[in-house]
Amino acid sequence: MNVELTELTRKFGRTQAVAGVTLQAGPGVFGLLGPNGAGKTSLLRMMATVLPPTSGTLRLLGRDPGGYVPRREIRRRLGYLPQNLGYYPGFTVTDFVEYFALLKDMPPMQVPRAVAAAIEQVGLGDRARAKLRTLSGGMLRRVGIAQAIVNEPELLLLDEPTAGLDPEQRVVFRALLREFGQRATVIVSTHLVEDVGAACSEVTLMDAGRIVFHGTPDELIARGVGHGVGDAPLERGYSAVLAAARS
Amino acid sequence: MTVTTAPVRSTARQTPQVAPRNLARLLWLELRHNAMPLVLPLIAALYWVDCYRIAATLPPLWETRLFYILGQGHALLDFAPFVAGVAAWMGSRDGRRGMGDLVTATVRPRWEAQLATWAATVVWAVGAYLVFMAVMLYLLGRVVAWGGLPWWSIAVDGAGVAAFASVGFAAGARFPSRFTAPVTAFGAVVAMGMSSQTGFAANGGWALILPTMSNGNFGQDAGIFYQWLPDLPIARVIFFTGIAAAAVGLLGLSPAAGGPRLRRSAAVITATGSAATVTAIVLAVTAHVGPYGTVIPALHDAANDKPISYTPVCRTAAIPVCVQPAYRPYLGDLTAAVGPVASEVAGLPGAPVRATQIAAQFAAGQQHPVQGWTGQIVTLGGSPPVLSMPTGAIALPGSFGSYNAGFIDQIKVEVVHALVTPRSAFGNPAQVAVEAALLQHAGIPLAAQPNALGNSPWPLPGGGPHTPAHYPPPVAAAAQRLAALPPGARHAWLATHLGALRAGQISLGQLP
Numbered sequence: 121m122n123v124e125l126t127e128l129t130r131k132f133g134r135t136q137a138v139a140g141v142t143l144q145a146g147p148g149v150f151g152l153l154g155p156n157g158a159g160k161t162s163l164l165r166m167m168a169t170v171l172p173p174t175s176g177t178l179r180l181l182g183r184d185p186g187g188y189v190p191r192r193e194i195r196r197r198l199g200y201l202p203q204n205l206g207y208y209p210g211f212t213v214t215d216f217v218e219y220f221a222l223l224k225d226m227p228p229m230q231v232p233r234a235v236a237a238a239i240e241q242v243g244l245g246d247r248a249r250a251k252l253r254t255l256s257g258g259m260l261r262r263v264g265i266a267q268a269i270v271n272e273p274e275l276l277l278l279d280e281p282t283a284g285l286d287p288e289q290r291v292v293f294r295a296l297l298r299e300f301g302q303r304a305t306v307i308v309s310t311h312l313v314e315d316v317g318a319a320c321s322e323v324t325l326m327d328a329g330r331i332v333f334h335g336t337p338d339e340l341i342a343r344g345v346g347h348g349v350g351d352a353p354l355e356r357g358y359s360a361v362l363a364a365a366r367s
Numbered sequence: 368m369t370v371t372t373a374p375v376r377s378t379a380r381q382t383p384q385v386a387p388r389n390l391a392r393l394l395w396l397e398l399r400h401n402a403m404p405l406v407l408p409l410i411a412a413l414y415w416v417d418c419y420r421i422a423a424t425l426p427p428l429w430e431t432r433l434f435y436i437l438g439q440g441h442a443l444l445d446f447a448p449f450v451a452g453v454a455a456w457m458g459s460r461d462g463r464r465g466m467g468d469l470v471t472a473t474v475r476p477r478w479e480a481q482l483a484t485w486a487a488t489v490v491w492a493v494g495a496y497l498v499f500m501a502v503m504l505y506l507l508g509r510v511v512a513w514g515g516l517p518w519w520s521i522a523v524d525g526a527g528v529a530a531f532a533s534v535g536f537a538a539g540a541r542f543p544s545r546f547t548a549p550v551t552a553f554g555a556v557v558a559m560g561m562s563s564q565t566g567f568a569a570n571g572g573w574a575l576i577l578p579t580m581s582n583g584n585f586g587q588d589a590g591i592f593y594q595w596l597p598d599l600p601i602a603r604v605i606f607f608t609g610i611a612a613a614a615v616g617l618l619g620l621s622p623a624a625g626g627p628r629l630r631r632s633a634a635v636i637t638a639t640g641s642a643a644t645v646t647a648i649v650l651a652v653t654a655h656v657g658p659y660g661t662v663i664p665a666l667h668d669a670a671n672d673k674p675i676s677y678t679p680v681c682r683t684a685a686i687p688v689c690v691q692p693a694y695r696p697y698l699g700d701l702t703a704a705v706g707p708v709a710s711e712v713a714g715l716p717g718a719p720v721r722a723t724q725i726a727a728q729f730a731a732g733q734q735h736p737v738q739g740w741t742g743q744i745v746t747l748g749g750s751p752p753v754l755s756m757p758t759g760a761i762a763l764p765g766s767f768g769s770y771n772a773g774f775i776d777q778i779k780v781e782v783v784h785a786l787v788t789p790r791s792a793f794g795n796p797a798q799v800a801v802e803a804a805l806l807q808h809a810g811i812p813l814a815a816q817p818n819a820l821g822n823s824p825w826p827l828p829g830g831g832p833h834t835p836a837h838y839p840p841p842v843a844a845a846a847q848r849l850a851a852l853p854p855g856a857r858h859a860w861l862a863t864h865l866g867a868l869r870a871g872q873i874s875l876g877q878l879p
Contacts, residue, residue, distance in 0.1 A: 170471045188626035192474055200472045206465030210400050219396055223473035223480055228388040267469070 121179070122146055122305035123167065128176035129329075130162050137162035139329035140176065149301035151316035151337070152309040153358060154254055154326035160309040162201050163326070164277050167307065168200040180276055196225060199273030203280050203309075205264040213244055213263055216252060220267040238270040241296060243289065258284040259316035265293070269300065276306045282315050294319040313354040317341075325361050332365035390483070397487035402456055406449045407495050413445045419503050426763040427510040428693055429517070430586045431796035438577040438585030439522040439566070442500065443527045444559050450528055452552030454535030457488045462543020476625025478633060481618055485536045489611075492532045493525050500524075513677075513693035515590040519600030526607035527578050531555055533611035540618050575599060575661065576606050577649040580671030584661040584731055588759040592695045592726030594671045596660035599651070654770050658728040672827045679723070685709035686754075690724040694758055700771055701758065704778030707809040712786055717869070719747055719754040722782075727759030745781035747789070754782060779809050780816075789869050796842050796875040801868060802859070803838065803846035813838075813846060845878045852879060 123145040130138040138159045152160050165171035166178060181197055183190035207216060218235045225310045226234060239248050242262035252260065261284045268276060278297075282290050297319040300306050310316065316323050317337045325333040325340070333340065337354060344356030347363075387462050390759045422432045433439050436442050458481070461470055470480055500521060535551045559579070566579035574580050589595045618624060619633025654663045659672055682690040682698050684706030690698050712718045727743055743760040747753070761777055762769040783805045788794035796800065807813050817837050838846065849857060867873050 165468065168468065168472045171467045195472060196474045198472060200469065202468045204465050206461070206467075206469060207398060208460070208464060208466075211396075215396055215400065219393070220469070220473060222389045222393045222396070223470065223475045225389065225474040228392070231389075231392070344841070 122181055123272065123307070124177075124179040125163075125167075125207060126177040128163070128166065128178055130159075130166060131174045132162075136171075136329050138166070141326075141329075141331055143305070143331065144324070144333065145305050147301065147303060147305055148321045149297050149308065151317050151320035151323040152307055152315065152326065153311075153316060153323060155362065157328075158326040159329040161279055162329075164200075164258045164279050164307065164309055165202075168198065168202075168277050169194055169274070170200075191253045194275070196271070197274040199268035199271060201264045201268040201281055205260060207260060207263065208254045211252050212249050212268070213239055213252065213255075214248045216263055217266045217270050220265065221270045224255065224271045226271055231293045234270050234272070238266040241269065242266045243292060256284075258286060258289060262289065262293075265296075269296075271302055272304075274304045274344040276300055276304055277309075278306070279309045280311070281308060282310060282312055290315065313352065313358055317352075317354045325358065327362055327365050333361045381470065393480075393483045394486055394490075396481050398490060401484075401487045401491050403450070403453050403488055403491035403495070406453050407491075410446060410449050410495065411499060414442070414499050414503070417441055419506065422503070422507055424765065425767075426765040427512065427696055428759075428763070429508075429511055429590050430508050430588070431763065431766065432511070433517060433520070434581065434586050437517060437524060438505075440524070440527075440559070440563070440581075441732050442496070443524045443531075443578050444563070445720070446492070446496055446524075446528050447531045447559050448552045451531040451535035451538075451555035452548045454485075454488045454492070454532040455539035455551035455694050456548040458485055458536035458539025458541075459545070459547050460484065460539075463542070463545055471495055471623065476629050477621075478619040478624035478629055481536075481540055481624075482615070485615055485618075488536055489529050489532045492528050496525055496528045503750035507752070511674045511693075512695050513691070515595065515675075517585075517590060517595040517600070519595065519604070520585070521702035523578055523600045523603040523607065526604045526611070527816040530607040530610040530614070533614040537614040537618055559788075571654065573648050573652055575654055576603060576648050578607075581767045583656060587660075587729055588691075588726045589660055590676065591691055591759070592677075593659040593674050596657070596662065596667075598663040598666045599654060599661040601666050602650040602654075604661055605650070607646060609640045609645075610641030613637050613644065614640070616640055630648060656729050656731055658731040659687065660729050674726070677840040685713060686719055686721055688722045690756075690758065694724060697758065697763060700775050701756070701778060702765065704775040705754070705782055708779055708782045708786070708805065710863075711805055711808050711858075712861065715858070715865055717747070717752050717865060718786075720751045720758055722754035724758050725755045727757040745778070745785045747785040754785060756781075776811055776815075779806060779811060783809065787865075787868060794872050796839070797845070797873045797878055798868060798871070799838070800842045800845035800875060800878055801849060801861075803842070804849035807846070807850045808854075813843065825856055841875055845875050 121144045123143070125141055125143050128138055128141045139165060151162070154160050162171065166173050167180060169180070169191050178185060183194050185191045185194050194197055210218065214235060217238055218231060221231045239245055241346045242265050243250065243268065244259060244262055247255065247259065252263065255263065261281065265278070265281055268278065282293060285293060294315060297306055297308065301321065308315065308320065318338060323335065323337050323340055324331055333343070340357035340361065341353040342357065344350070344353060344358070346361040347356070347360040349359045350356040418436045422436055425432045425435070461467055471477055504516065535555070539547050540549045562577045563579045565574050566577050566581065569580055570582055575584065582601055614636030616633045618632060620637065624630060624633065650663050650665055654661050655667065656662070677691055679689040680692050680695050680698060681687045682702045684702035686705065686709045688698065688702045688705050690701060709719065743757040745754055745756045748755065761774065764771040764774045783802045787802050787805070788798045793799070803813060803816055806816055856879070863872055
C-alpha cells in the first residue's frame with residue numbers, strides 16, 4: 121500500500137480535527153470529499169508529513185514518516201499542493217517550479233527538463249517566464265500543481281486543486297489526474313463533486329473528522345437515489361450520506 | 368478508501384547525496400530574487416553623504432581619512448539598519464508568504480533552504496559593502512601620496528555587516544511577521560547608537576570590542592611609519608563572525624529544521640559562534656597599548672612591530688626640513704614654520720642643524736587606550752642637534768577645525784619651546800618670556816600668542832576651557848623688552864645664556 125492509516129487522530133487543543141481514520145490506498149485517483157471543517161486538510165497535511173498525528177499509525181510508501189530518514193525518502197517521492205498556496209511574487213513560473221525541484225533534491229541533470237515538462241503539463245508553457253505576481257488565481261493554482269508534480273511523485277496530495285480553474289483547464293487537469301493515477305497514488309481533496317466523478321476511481325467522504333463513506337463514485341451516486349438533495353447525482357449521493365451520518 | 372491489491376512501487380529511485388550543483392543553483396535563484404539590492408541605492412546615498420563627503424575633506428592620509436569611516440564605525444552605522452531590516456524581511460519570507468507547509472514537505476531540511484536564503488542575503492550585503500568601500504577608497508586615495516590601508520579594519524566592518532544580516536535574518540525567521548523587518552532595523556539603529564555612545568565614552572576594557580570604539584586605538588601614524596596592528600581588528604572579526612554563526616546556528620536547533628545530524632551540526636555552530644564571541648570579548652579585555660597601537664598578547668605578532676622603511680623628502684629653509692613622503696603635502700607649511708625660528712637661532716650653541724619628522728605613536732604603557740593622547744611634541748636632541756617633529760600628533764590642516772595658518776603657528780610654538788624649554792610642560796617665567804619674544808620675531812605677534820599657545824600641550828596658566836589664556840604682566844613686559852632689542856644684541860644674549868636658560872637657571876629679572 122502506498123498509504124496506510126490506522127486509527128489516525130489529530131487534535132488542535134480541544135478540537136479533534138481527525139478522529140480515528142483508518143484507510144489504505146494503492147495507485148489510483150482518490151477523491152476526498154466533505155464539508156468545511158470535516159478534517160480533509162488536516163488529514164492531507166499529516167499525509168504530507170508536515171503535521172504529525174496525535175495518535176494512530178501512519179505509513180506512507182511503505183515507510184513510517186515518524187523517523188527522519190524514512191520521512192526524507194517519503195518526501196523525495198511526494199508531491200503536495202496545500203489548500204492555501206503560498207508563493208514568492210518575484211519568482212517566475214520557471215524559477216518557482218525549479219526552486220521546488222531543487223528542494224526535492226532531484227538529480228541536477230534532470231531538473232531543467234522536469235521543470236519544463238511540469239509547466240507544459242499544467243498549460244503554462246507560454247507564461248513560463250512570467251512573474252507570479254502577474255498571474256491570475258487560476259494560473260497560480262496551476263503553478264502549484266506544477267511544483268507538486270515536477271518530481272513525478274509516487275504519492276500526490278492535492279488540496280482543492282481545481283479551485284479557481286476555468287472549465288477548460290479543469291477538463292485538462294482531470295485528464296492529468298487520471299494519467300498520474302496510472303502510476304501513483306493521487307489523493308484529491310475537493311468540494312467539487314464533478315471532479316470526483318470525472319477523475320476519481322475511489323471516493324471517501326469525511327464529516328466531523330471521521331470517514332462516513334468510502335466506495336466508488338457510482339456507489340456514492342447510488343446512495344443518493346431518491347434521497348439526497350442536489351442538482352447532480354453525485355451531489356445527491358453526497359448530501360444523502362451526510363444526512364444519514366448526522367441523523 | 369478501499370483496500371487495493373496494487374503493490375507499493377518497488378522501483379529503486381535515485382537517492383543522490385547533497386548535490387553541490389543543486390545547492391549552487393538554489394543559491395543563484397536566491398541571489399536573483401533577494402530583496403537586498405532594492406535598498407542598496409539608499410545605502411549608497413547615505414554612504415556618500417555620511418562617509419565619503421566628510422572623509423574627502425580630511426587630510427590626505429589614510430589614517431585620518433578613514434578614522435571617521437572605520438575608526439568610529441560610520442561605514443557600519445550606515446549599513447547596519449538597512450541590512451538587518453532587509454535580512455529580517457528575507458528571513459520571514461516563508462512565514463509571511465504561507466510557504467511553511469510547501470517547503471517543509473520537501474526533501475531538503477528546512478534549515479538548508481533557509482541557509483540558501485541567508486547566504487544570498489549575506490552575499491549581497493557584504494558584497495555591496497566591499498564594492499562601496501572599494502569605490503570610496505579609490506576616490507579617497509587619488510590624493511593620498513603614500514601609506515597602507517587598514518585591511519583588518521575593513522574586514523571588521525565586513526564581518527559586522529554579515530553579523531547584522533545574520534541576526535536580522537534569524538529574527539525574521541523566528542518571528543515571521545511583516546513588522547519584524549522595521550522593528551529589527553530600528554533595533555539595529557539603537558544597537559549602533561548605544562555602541563557609538565559607549566565607544567565615545569569608554570577608554571578600554573570590553574568596550575574595545577565595539578566597532579565604534581576608536582579612543583586611542585586608531586590613527587596616529589599607523590600605515591605610514593609602522594604597520595596597522597591587526598590585534599584588535601582580529602578580535603573584532605572573531606566577535607562578529609561568532610555572532611553571525613550563533614544567529615544562523617540557532618535557526619537549525621528547532622525540531623522542524625531538519626534531522627538529528629543537522630540539528631547537532633547547528634548546535635555545534637551555535638556553540639562555536641557563542642564561544643568565539645565570548646573569546647573575542649575576553650581578548651579585548653586583555654589588551655594594552657603599545658607604541659604602534661593596541662596589543663592583544665594572545666594575538667600579537669612581533670613581526671608587525673617592524674617600522675616601515677621610507678626615503679624622506681626634504682626642503683631647506685635655514686635648515687633642512689625632512690618628512691615622511693606621506694606628509695609631502697605639508698612640507699611647505701613645515702618649512703614656513705621652521706624657517707623663521709631656525710633663522711632666529713642660527714649659529715647659537717645647540718641650535719638645530721636639521722628638522723626631521725618622527726612617528727606619532729600611541730600612549731604606550733597604558734593598560735587601556737588613552738583618549739585624546741597629545742603628549743607628543745617637537746623635541747631637540749642629539750649631536751649635532753636635530754629637531755624631531757611628531758607631525759602626525761598635531762592637527763593637520765583640513766582636520767576638523769584646523770587650517771594652514773594655525774598649523775604653522777602650532778609648529779612655530781613647538782619648535783621655539785623645544786629650543787628654550789627642554790620638557791613637555793610650561794617653562795619658568797624667563798623661559799616663557801624668551802619663547803614669547805622669539806615667537807614674535809617668527810611672525811606671531813605677542814597679542815596673538817595666547818591663542819596659538821592655547822592649542823599647545825602646555826597652555827598658559829590661567830587658561831582653561833572657559834578662561835582665555837594670557838601672559839602674566841611681568842612675563843609680557845620682559846618679552847616686550849627682549850623683542851625690542853636689536854637682533855644682534857638679542858642674538859648675543861642668547862648665545863651667552865641659552866644653555867642656562869634651557870637649564871632653568873635664568874630668572875625673569877636676569878633678562879635684558
